[in-house]
Amino acid sequence: MHTTVGIIGGGPAGLLLARLLHLAGIDSVVLESRDRAYVEHRQRAGILEQGAVDVLRECGAGERMDREGLVHDGIELRFDRRSHRIDFPSLTGGRRVMVYAQTEVVKDLISLQLRQGGGPLLFEAYVRAVTGIDTDRPAVHFTHEGREQTLTCDYVVGCDGSHGVARTAIPDLTIYERSYPYSWLGIMADVPPSCDELIYAHSDRGFALHSMRSTTVSRIYLQVPNGTDLAEWPDERIWDELDARFAVEGDWKLERGPITAKSVLPMRSLVAEPMRHGRIFLAGDAAHIVPPTGAKGLNLAFSDVVVLARAFAHLNATGSAELLDAYSATCLRRVWRAEHFSYFMTTTMHVDPAQSPFDTRLQLSQLDRIATGTAAATELAENYTGLPVG
Secondary structure (H helix, E strand, O other), rough: OOEEEEOOOOOHHHHHHHHHHHHOOOOOOEEEEHHHHHHHOOOOOOOOHHHHHHHHHOOOHHHHHHHHHHOOOOEEEEEEOOOEEEHHHHOOOOEEEEOOOOOOOOHHHHHHHHHOOOOOOOOOOOEEEOOOOOOOOEEEEEOOOOOOOEEEEEEEEEEEOOOHHHHHOOOOEEEEEEEEEEEEEEEEEOOOOOOOOEEOOOOOOOOEEEEEOOOEEEEEEEOOOOOHHHHOHHHHHHHHHHOOOOOOEEEEEEEOEEEEEEEEEEEEEEEOOOOEOOOOOOHHHHOOOOOOOOOOOHHHHHHHHHHHHHHHHHHHHHOOOOOHHHHHHHHHHHHHHHHHHHHHHHHHHOOOOOHHHHHHHHHHHEEEEEEEHHHHHHHHHHHHHHHOOO
């Protein structure tokens, strides 16, 4: 088998890249290690920036998103038992965000790939190694349906996550990494959301985030110590703790319901540089990880592959590799901006186990600055809704 672009990973980044390449008349093959059912049901991000929404519409994957997604015009910050709304459109020239789960994005992109001839998409294709990245014919070695196979390519793109094969194929990578001294306990609950927009809550008990997956399903998180055992958190304790952290003056009430899923998510940041070596490119989680507080992970992945698809289209149309050669530097400027925003949101909203009362007062001062100052609120809104993708 030979193709122009071999894509390792059938998550949202790999699938969107395959779609954009198909629309540009460039052939590709997507190799995904998991089966289709697993890929279509793994729970991940749920917030799409304006630019991500736009690119899904432009590539033909926006119909169900526009029908079922929830447009949000802002977020609510809670601290000191007070509530403050950040209105996005008024601060950003009209930009918004969309609540639409990554699982649904993946389903839509897979459907397009299989229905509209977007090139082979192989599930349960286990990539073992990538070779020849410094030649003009790199090869991806994988196992599929019990057979050892090799896919030769003009280029390879690794969209296979932080533990994938692609990153290990690049020599002399520099890894910048930070781990945080807390985790998130996330729940999915069959109960209508208690809010119209996301709530970010700072309290002396720790951070909490109220999100949603639909008008009938709530997605809620609370800060817990690293190494937390889910057995120590029965449903009633979770709801009681969320009640305490979301507490605000007034008659607001947290609705409770059956919890259908629980998980603990460690918080970390990571950037791998460069994002390209020879004929291999990294995109999405293969190149960078952000703590979820800023809702940047999926959106950064989309930005990477939009930049890359445009570079491949430019090469195809002009013969010039100028944009491909600039890929890593172009993406890393946006990556580090997103890393900084995610770091700011994380360290401002969470309670570090080692922080002093002085540190807490600084956090509250910063939150008050956002709540009462146009410049600070605008900066938060612009970062949250995002720059144009790519």
